Amino acid sequence: MVFADLLRNRRRDRLTADDLDALEMTVSDIRSLPARRTMIARNDPVRMSTYLIEGFMCRYMDDRQGARQLVAVHVAGDFVDLHGFPLGHLDHDLATLTPCKVALVPHSALDNLMVTRPHLAKLLWFSTLLDAAMHREWIFRLGRLDAIARVSHFFCEIEAKLRAVGQSDGAHFQLPMTQADLGEACGITPVHMNRMLRELKDRGLMEISRNHIYIKDPIGLAQLGEFDPSYLFLDARN
Amino acid sequence: MVFADLLRNRRRDRLTADDLDALEMTVSDIRSLPARRTMIARNDPVRMSTYLIEGFMCRYMDDRQGARQLVAVHVAGDFVDLHGFPLGHLDHDLATLTPCKVALVPHSALDNLMVTRPHLAKLLWFSTLLDAAMHREWIFRLGRLDAIARVSHFFCEIEAKLRAVGQSDGAHFQLPMTQADLGEACGITPVHMNRMLRELKDRGLMEISRNHIYIKDPIGLAQLGEFDPSYLFLDARN
DNA sequence: CGCTGTCTTGAGGACGGTCAATGTTCGTGG
DNA sequence: CCACGAACATTGACCGTCCTCAAGACAGCG
Numbered sequence A, B: 001m002v003f004a005d006l007l008r009n010r011r012r013d014r015l016t017a018d019d020l021d022a023l024e025m026t027v028s029d030i031r032s033l034p035a036r037r038t039m040i041a042r043n044d045p046v047r048m049s050t051y052l053i054e055g056f057m058c059r060y061m062d063d064r065q066g067a068r069q070l071v072a073v074h075v076a077g078d079f080v081d082l083h084g085f086p087l088g089h090l091d092h093d094l095a096t097l098t099p100c101k102v103a104l105v106p107h108s109a110l111d112n113l114m115v116t117r118p119h120l121a122k123l124l125w126f127s128t129l130l131d132a133a134m135h136r137e138w139i140f141r142l143g144r145l146d147a148i149a150r151v152s153h154f155f156c157e158i159e160a161k162l163r164a165v166g167q168s169d170g171a172h173f174q175l176p177m178t179q180a181d182l183g184e185a186c187g188i189t190p191v192h193m194n195r196m197l198r199e200l201k202d203r204g205l206m207e208i209s210r211n212h213i214y215i216k217d218p219i220g221l222a223q224l225g226e227f228d229p230s231y232l233f234l235d236a237r238n
Numbered sequence C: 001c002g003c004t005g006t007c008t009t010g011a012g013g014a015c016g017g018t019c020a021a022t023g024t025t026c027g028t029g030g
Numbered sequence D: 001c002c003a004c005g006a007a008c009a010t011t012g013a014c015c016g017t018c019c020t021c022a023a024g025a026c027a028g029c030g
Helices: A017-026 A107-116 A118-144 A147-164 A179-186 A190-202 A218-224 B017-026 B107-116 B118-144 B147-164 B179-186 B190-202 B218-224
Strands: A029-033 A038-040 A048-054 A057-062 A068-074 A093-096 A100-106 A172-174 A206-209 A212-215 B029-033 B038-040 B048-054 B057-062 B068-074 B093-096 B100-106 B172-174 B206-209 B212-215
Touching: A017 A107, A017 A118, A048 A107, A057 A179, A057 B118, A068 A118, A068 A179, A068 B118, A100 A107, A107 A118, A107 B118, A118 A147, A118 B057, A118 B068, A118 B107, A118 B118, A147 A172, A147 A179, A147 A190, A147 A212, A147 A218, A179 A190, A190 A206, B017 B107, B017 B118, B048 B107, B057 B179, B068 B118, B068 B179, B100 B107, B107 B118, B118 B147, B147 B172, B147 B179, B147 B190, B147 B212, B147 B218, B179 B190, B190 B206
Parallel strands: none
Antiparallel strands: A029 A100, A038 A093, A048 A100, A057 A068, A057 A093, A172 A212, A206 A212, B029 B100, B038 B093, B048 B100, B057 B068, B057 B093, B172 B212, B206 B212
16 A cells, blocks of 8 residues: 555545545555665656655755755655646655665656546645645744754654554654764754753753653643644544 | 736746736735735635735744734735645645635646646646745745844845836835734744844845835845845846 | 825844764674 | 764853843934
């Protein structure tokens, strides 16, 4: 089942078995990608979209000196560049963080779905708008929070996303990002990211060791990061 | 013609006359809104979407102390909260900046369009993803640029958007935002915004007086703000 | 004509950046 | 099994950008 994690704990219930079957039929290829590789570059025309079955990917933009700004981090269950379907090309780069397993869906097949399955199309639209909601939260984070709060907020978001697909138990999960990567997501330097991680540890909120994240005090962390998960549109039970 | 500015100079050419007629039929009401009023609050369930015919609106989120972070500024031709259609509610507040004229489109009518006009639906999807592309650029701006560059970038974006709908000639346009508003868009304090505006004037790049913006050196301004309009998906001729 | 919101300017301080050195971990190959 | 190198993490000293606080000027509107 390729799309087992699609919208899992979001609006999964609205995806009928028929919808899912139709979606599975659109997959033209399943591919394994190496870690740390840019898969799609800004402005490349795209004819298929990438659904992430397994692994971590990210989207980023470069400034003039080549410094990166991450604009999204993707986990299993994310339709990573579905927005390339209506847009026609991407305005940013798309890269793997870890080795990944992805399903490729030709846009021609999605055009068919638009006609034959408007209800499914609306759910796919919804999933691209979830990303937009996260973008807005990132804007808020960068515009209004200081470094320690940004980092807290970031980890809260990732934890919530991973929990929705069963990869976090709320206290521990794996995240294959270096401190430099984390800095690129939060708009701070690697050096300062290091200091903030230490402070979070000193405050008893969370710890990080290699790629393992241990949330010691989820409530305190969310409070510090002004994190409210409602923008993730998670199911109530979650 | 309500939707005269919809996707104008974007992919207007792909909107057939039939599509436009069908879209006009969905309008249930045309309303005039006062300036500086929050129209939709975060988490309000929404049953209609707002198309902006005339005026300026913005979307924003508040931090715990009540300080605002703008996440979007909207001009005529923007389908301001179309994302509320697939999402069901908004994760932010929506407010007018000036008195506005808007068209209201019930979501039930949009559901019909999804079925009867998949091609039009895809263009509406596209328009929500334009907003997402702008969100990403805002993330980049806040994460990677310093204050003077953020301000430059912001004005370049607004100018490009207004030019697309015929409200800027490239050298002058009107923008009804106070320096505090501008600060809330760029993640800086009003005081520092004031200093940055002065520096832009001193450098001969642009001037602002009341609500009038005069771009003296568009190329220099774009360079300083690392602005590349490709994310706006404007037609080549524009 | 005075009130209110907006703009302007200055002084001082804090947060986060920069630069640089050192420590740690891990994969690779001898 | 050890030696080496590369990537990543850690720490310190210094500094600049931007924030805070505060006062005053200006403009529009009743």
